[in-house]
Amino acid sequence: MTHLARLATDAAQLDAGLAALLLQAEQLSQTVAAGEHGRRRPGVGDDFWQFRPFTTGVDTQKSVDWRRSARADQLYVRTYEWKTAQSLALSVDASANMHDQGNPSKWMVSAVLATALAGAAVRAGERVGSLDHRVPVGHGHGQIARLMTALSQQSDGLDQGHRLVAKSKAAIFSDFLGDLGSTHRALETAHDRQVRGILVQVLNRDEVGFAFRGPVVFADPGGMLRHETQGAHDLRDRYLQRLADRFDQLDQMAAAAGWRVERVVTDQSMLTAVTRLHHLLSQGQGV
Amino acid sequence: MALGPIVFVYPYVLLALIGLPVLWVILRALPPRPKTRVFAAVPLLLGLQDQEVDKNKTPLWLIVLRSLIVALIIIGLAQPRWAPDGPQRGQDRILVFIDGGWAQANAPQLIQAQMADLISAPDFADKRIAILNAAAPAPVLWQPAAQAAQNLRDWQAAAWDPDWQGSLDILRDTPGTFDVFWAADGLDYNGARADLIQAFQSRGALRIYQRDAGFPVILDVDQSDTILTVMIAAQGADLSALDLRVEGVDPGGQPITIATNPIPPTGRVALDIPRELQGRITRFRIVQHPYVGAHYVIADQLRRPQVGIVVxxxxxxxxxxxxxxxxxxxxxxxxxxxxxxxxxxxxxxxxxxxxxxxxxxxxxxxxxxxxxxxxxxxxxxxxxxxxxxxxxxxxxxxxxxxxxxxxxxxxxxxxxxxxxxxxxxxxxxxxxxxxxxxxxxxxxxxxxxxxxxxxxxxxxxxxxxxxxxxxxxxxxxxxxxxxxxxxxxxxxxxxxxxxxxxxxxxxRPTTAGAAMAQNPDTEWTVLQALDARGLLQDPEYKTILTQDMLDQSGITPDAPLGIYQSQTSVMTRNLGDVYPALDPVVWPSDVTVITDAQPVMSVEFGPFLLIAALVLLCVDVFASLLVSGRQVFATVAAMVIALGVMPDPARADTQTAPDEIALAHIKTGDARIDALAHAAMVGLSDTLFFRTSVEPSAPVSLDVERDTLAFYPLIYWPIIDSQPAPSARAVEVLNEFLRSGGVILFDTMDAELRRGNSAQNPKLMRLLQDLDIPPLEPVASDHVLTRAFYLLQDFPGRYRSGQLWAEAPTDTQTVDGLPFRPLNDGVSPVFIGSNDWAAAWAMDSRGEPLVPIGRGRAGDRQREIALRFGVNLVMHVLTGNYKSDQVHVPALLDRLGQ
Known part of the structure; x- marks a missing residue:
């Protein structure tokens, strides 16, 4: 309870600083759900689109706009712009790697950012859900609570890419320090379904800075891997080189799928990070 | 072995110091243990090789510290003693000379212990020791110290004077030189010690061990009509400072008369006793000092003989x-x-x-x-x-x-x-x-x-x-x-x-005896003799002593204190007859006299070395942590400081004030009940979190004896028989809690299956008898609890038959035709029921119920109602009479003009 309570509190504070997140969408998924994205064609919506002449057999008399028709000789029908909602699928890596000793942990940062984005999107009338379909995309603030619970479960849903709503948006939070294979496959699937999104790489200060000295045994949080060294400082340059390589690899992978990579360090301001993510998702080029 | 003023009891242990350089080398070679760091990016590190290995070695100061620890332990185990003028300078043979007379019978075990401890000290381990008891002189036997100490512990004081002449004879027959430890009783014995002092000093060093504690004696008892005057003296002590109780006892040992402090400095204690009672007194004694000197024997001087006259x-x-x-x-x-x-x-x-x-x-x-x-x-x-x-x-x-x-x-x-x-x-x-x-x-x-x-x-x-x-x-x-x-x-x-x-x-034969004692030729035999403990014993053999011999000799085995008889009379011989006064001995100025107050000769400081090693070991632990770079050092230091600052660490670690509202329950001491109650609080908290705007933080288990209750608006208290009654302090805290608006829900969890209703539960009554509980009544159907959040008719838990009790309303008013209860802001300080709500509320971390309730659908419904009761209760506690206030709705609507 406290776990979720803190997540809810932090996300709510962060969300309060955000404008409603209207997902940037040059391609809209084919859904019937009403939303805020105008389809630039007549359909179900609130905004006026055009008047067009009454077509017998197609239009009913109820649809005649009598005020406009009175100014002309023929009957006109008022049509509205078809507006649909965009979907945002979220995934947070809840593996042991993400639950580090930091305060906040990488998982907490990821979950807070994801929840904040979800909250902002919901306010804009968009639909949010989890990537693993534990929480199907949907409207309303109830989604947020369900999403929070789902995010804490240990499944990033990267293998569920084929169930993504086509042309929807996605944000995947992880440290991307493990095997990149599943990420690569997920990106390929997403690419096939024309889903665009962001890979948010959340790292902590140790992983970015590697300020270790002396003899150290490095153990991964899962307890599977160990690496022992007598002089950790000596490894720093080589480690940072490998990290940079990993960044490049991820960038290339994302670029190939039309995704963007955003990096967040846990000790940085979360507001800055969420603002960047908000920007990328709302106006980002190529996303 | 001696090293200057330092003596080692086990010098061979010091050989282990040779091993120190080896330790030094080993410590140099062993690098500090690497610290373990949790690091998610280990995959990136795999395969990286260290370029310069063995660059980290143990710091020099740490090696020095550890070598010092080991050296301290070794030296400490060798048991060093600081003995600047210790007896190890003396000769190889020591004669322990004990007066052993009646004066030392007062506290023989103390003298035994003093001398035995003295010679069993390690300083004397390699000396030959002999014991000479002046009261019973026997040829000396040189023994190892341990054996001599054992013999000393078996030594008993005698009921007579030391035999100075016999001791001198033994001494004359003992060849060689030796040091002498003389356990003296502090009496002068008419200068009899002078020859011995001279004899001892001709053989070696002489040390006198004389106890400070004095010994009181009864010197005389005078009779003057009904007044008995007991004359008491004390050697080496102020009479008024001693805690004395003088008793005259009858033949059965029962005290007839008692005189207690303060004893006047003159030592004269006057006792006014009727003649009839006087006749029963056979001796006087000082209760605290059961020895021969503190007993005064009376034969029949005070007795009223019974005379039959033939008619x-x-x-x-x-x-x-x-x-x-x-x-x-x-x-x-x-x-x-x-x-x-x-x-x-x-x-x-x-x-x-x-x-x-x-x-x-x-x-x-x-x-x-x-x-x-x-x-x-x-x-x-x-x-x-x-x-x-x-x-x-x-x-x-x-x-x-x-x-x-x-x-x-x-x-x-x-x-x-x-x-x-x-x-x-x-x-x-x-x-x-x-x-x-x-x-x-x-x-x-x-x-x-x-x-x-x-x-x-x-x-x-x-x-x-x-x-x-x-x-x-x-x-x-x-x-x-x-x-x-x-x-x-x-x-x-x-x-x-x-x-x-x-x-x-x-x-009265004793009156005759007093007269016959004037005659130096009167022949006496011992009827009964006082032993060292002051008890009258039949003598083992009887010697005929003339009055002259008795006058000449002191107290000897042949002429002990006690009751004597002659042909036609009886006489008593008490200490005062032999020594009219006690003369303290004056030792020559060149003799070392050691009293209790003086310090012992040598100081054992091995333990201090070991303690120092222990302290350094602790330092080493922290130092090791520091070297291995862990942050533990600061944490531990902070902890140590905090421990010193906190008045009650046990309390501090259990309770922190919650930053949000939290539910709480009282710990009963029964692990199962406590776990269930905690799970119930979790379940109720979750229910509140999901359904209402009350979002409690994690629930708290409270110890009513120690924890502060004031942070919690509602406390759930399951009542079990095994729970101890709260202490006076806890009762005070509980009363304060109830007065200041806190609410306690008592749950007897027995569905009133026990005798009477839940408010009559005997355990509950015992718990509540000290609390300020207002008059109670069953919760009425119009109580605000029935509509604080949900609309409820009853308040089931695991059971649904139990009645819920709350404070009886003081007065009920009717406002606009609706009942209005101006309670203590609508909230009763206690709710008492028996429906075992904990069972109904209890949930695990996944929100699944822990205890089955009822059967099937109906049971689920009952659990739901139970949870609703919990929600209502919390709402009621937090909002008070808010729902009651709806009686004002008509007035409010009227004011709004609708």
């Missing part, structure tokens, strides 16, 4: 003045209890003395004989009847001598002889030193038949040598005969003071 039935008609024993009775009455009666009655009484007047023969002669043989004293007076009867008298065993028939008259009209006076008393006579008045004259007497032992039996004679008083032994008792009448018929002796004193000496 003939035929003489009952006589006038008192004509009573043949009238004069005797008058003489004895001041110091004796008198019983009159015929012989058969007196035999039942068994008096100390039976006095019979002139009778031809005593009835029941066999009984009287037996009584005398067991220690009785038969005192008879002669007279005409006795004189006329002769032949059968010859065999009368109740007469000390055989009498001649007829007796004789002196100075009568038919006689040429003049009345005779008394001859001077023999020194052996109990009448010794009594003054004989000049006008005593004896006109008639009975005469004894001459016999070889006649002169031994005569206690008093006339001037012509004929016996006046004779006495013989019969068994343990005596038979005495006055050869005159007890009336002035035959002599004027009964009219004189001499007669009174003679009777007293016969009836």
């Amino acid at each position: 003939d039935a035929a003489q009952n008609e006589q006038l008192d003045v004509l009573d043949p024993l009238n004069y005797v009775e008058q003489a004895v009455a001041p110091y004796a209890d008198i019983v009159r009666g015929p012989v058969d009655q007196l035999m039942l009484v068994q008096p100390d003395v039976i006095i019979a007047a002139d009778t031809a023969g005593l009835p029941q002669a066999d009984d009287i004989q037996d009584w005398v043989a067991q220690g009785g004293h038969l005192l008879r007076f002669a007279g005409p009847a006795m004189a006329t009867v002769s032949s059968q008298f010859a065999a009368d065993p109740l007469l000390p001598v055989q009498l001649r028939q007829g007796g004789r008259n002196l100075g009568g009209t038919m006689s040429w002889q003049t009345p005779k006076s008394l001859a001077e008393f023999d020194p052996a006579s109990p009448f010794y030193q009594l003054d004989i008045p000049a006008d005593v004259s004896i006109q008639a007497q009975v005469l004894a038949e001459p016999s070889p032992d006649l002169s031994d039996k005569v206690l008093a004679r006339l001037q012509d040598g004929t016996p006046l008083v004779t006495q013989s032994q019969l068994g343990l008792g005596r038979i005495s005969l006055f050869h005159v009448t007890a009336t002035p018929q035959w002599s004027n002796l009964p009219l004189t003071g001499l007669f009174v004193e003679m009777l007293q000496r016969l009836v």
Whole structure:
């Protein structure tokens, strides 16, 4: 309870600083759900689109706009712009790697950012859900609570890419320090379904800075891997080189799928990070 | 082994110091243990090789620290002692010389311990030690220290003086040189120590061990009518500073009289005791000091003897003045209890003395004989009847001598002889030193038949040598005969003071003994002797001692303190008779005297080294952590500081004030109930979180004795029988909690299956009897609890039959036709029920119920209602009479103009 309570509190504070997140969408998924994205064609919506002449057999008399028709000789029908909602699928890596000793942990940062984005999107009338379909995309603030619970479960849903709503948006939070294979496959699937999104790489200060000295045994949080060294400082340059390589690899992978990579360090301001993510998702080029 | 002033008890342990350099090398070679870091990016590190290995070594200061620790431990285990002038400088042989006399019998175990501890100290481990007890000198035997210490512990003090001369003789027979430790009692013994001091100093160093604690003694007891004055003295201590309790005890050991502090500095304790009680006192003692010096023996100086006077039935008609024993009775009455009666009655009484007047023969002669043989004293007076009867008298065993028939008259009209006076008393006579008045004259007497032992039996004679008083032994008792009448018929002796004193000496042997002690030739044997503990014991053997020998000798095994008897008298010998005062010894200035207050000779400082090593070891632990770079150091330091600052660490670690509202329950001590109650609070918190705007943080388990309750608006308290009643402090806290608006939900969890309703649960009543609980009544159907959040009709938990009780409303008003309860803001301080809500509320971390409720769908419904009750209760507690206030809705709507 406290776990979720803190997540809810932090996300709510962060969300309060955000404008409603209207997902940037040059391609809209084919859904019937009403939303805020105008389809630039007549359909179900609130905004006026055009008047067009009454077509017998197609239009009913109820649809005649009598005020406009009175100014002309023929009957006109008022049509509205078809507006649909965009979907945002979220995934947070809840593996042991993400639950580090930091305060906040990488998982907490990821979950807070994801929840904040979800909250902002919901306010804009968009639909949010989890990537693993534990929480199907949907409207309303109830989604947020369900999403929070789902995010804490240990499944990033990267293998569920084929169930993504086509042309929807996605944000995947992880440290991307493990095997990149599943990420690569997920990106390929997403690419096939024309889903665009962001890979948010959340790292902590140790992983970015590697300020270790002396003899150290490095153990991964899962307890599977160990690496022992007598002089950790000596490894720093080589480690940072490998990290940079990993960044490049991820960038290339994302670029190939039309995704963007955003990096967040846990000790940085979360507001800055969420603002960047908000920007990328709302106006980002190529996303 | 000695190293300057430092002595090592186990010097061989020091060999281990050789190993230190090896340790040094090993410590140098071992690098510090690497710290473990959790690091998610390990995959990126795999395969990276260290370029320069072995660059980290243990810092030099850490090696020095560890070597120091090991060195300290080794040296500490060798048990070093600081002994700048220790006895190890002395000779290889030590003689432990103990006074061992009565003065040390006061606290022999302390002296045993002092001397035994002294020589069992490691300083003396390799010395030969002999013990010489001056009270019982025996040839010395040189022993190892341990054995000598064992013998010392077996040593017992004696009841007599040290034998200085015997000790000197032993010493003269002991060759060689040696040091002497002298455990002295602090008395001077008339300078008897001087020779010994000289003898000891000629052999080696002399150390005197003299205890500071003094020993009190009873020197004398004086009697003056009803006032008994006990004279107490103390050696080496101020009397008024001692906690003393002086008792006079009867033969059974029961105290007759008690004198307690403060003892006056003069040592004279005056006790006012009726004569009758005085007679029962056989000795005085000081309770706190059960030893010979604190006991004062009294034989029968204070006793009132019981005197039986034989009355003939035929003489009952006589006038008192004509009573043949009238004069005797008058003489004895001041110091004796008198019983009159015929012989058969007196035999039942068994008096100390039976006095019979002139009778031809005593009835029941066999009984009287037996009584005398067991220690009785038969005192008879002669007279005409006795004189006329002769032949059968010859065999009368109740007469000390055989009498001649007829007796004789002196100075009568038919006689040429003049009345005779008394001859001077023999020194052996109990009448010794009594003054004989000049006008005593004896006109008639009975005469004894001459016999070889006649002169031994005569206690008093006339001037012509004929016996006046004779006495013989019969068994343990005596038979005495006055050869005159007890009336002035035959002599004027009964009219004189001499007669009174003679009777007293016969009836009370100790008065005679006091007199006979004046005679240096009186021969005494020991009747009973005081042992070292102050108890009277029969002597193992009896020696005949003359008074002269007793006066010359101190207290010896042959002449102990106690009760002595001579042929015809009894005497006591107490400490005050031997030592009228206690003289403290004055040691020569060149002798080392060690008292308790002086420090011991050597200081063992090995333990301090080991403690220092332990402290350094702790430092090493922190240092190791520091070297391995962990942050633990700061944490531990902070912890240590915090521990020092916090007044109650046990309390501080259990409770922190919640930053949000939280539910709480009281810990009962039953692990299962507590876990269930906590799960119930979790379940209720979750329910509140999901359904209402109340979003509690994690629930808290409270210990009613220790925790602060004030943070929690609602506390759930399951009642079980095994829970102890809260302490007074906890009751105060609970009352404060209830007064300040807190609410407690008591749950007896028994669905009222027990006797009575839940408010009558005996355990609950015991818990609540100290709490300020208002009058209770069942929760009414219009109670705000039924509509605080949900609309409820009943309040089920795991059971649904139990009644819920709350504070009875003080007064019920009706406002606008609706009942309005102006309660304590609508909230009862306690709710009492029995429905086991914990079971219904309990949920695990996934929100699944822990305890099955009811059956099937209906059970789920019941759980739901139970949760709704919980929500309502929390709402009610938090919002008070908010829902009650809806009675004002019509007025509010009216004011809004709708």
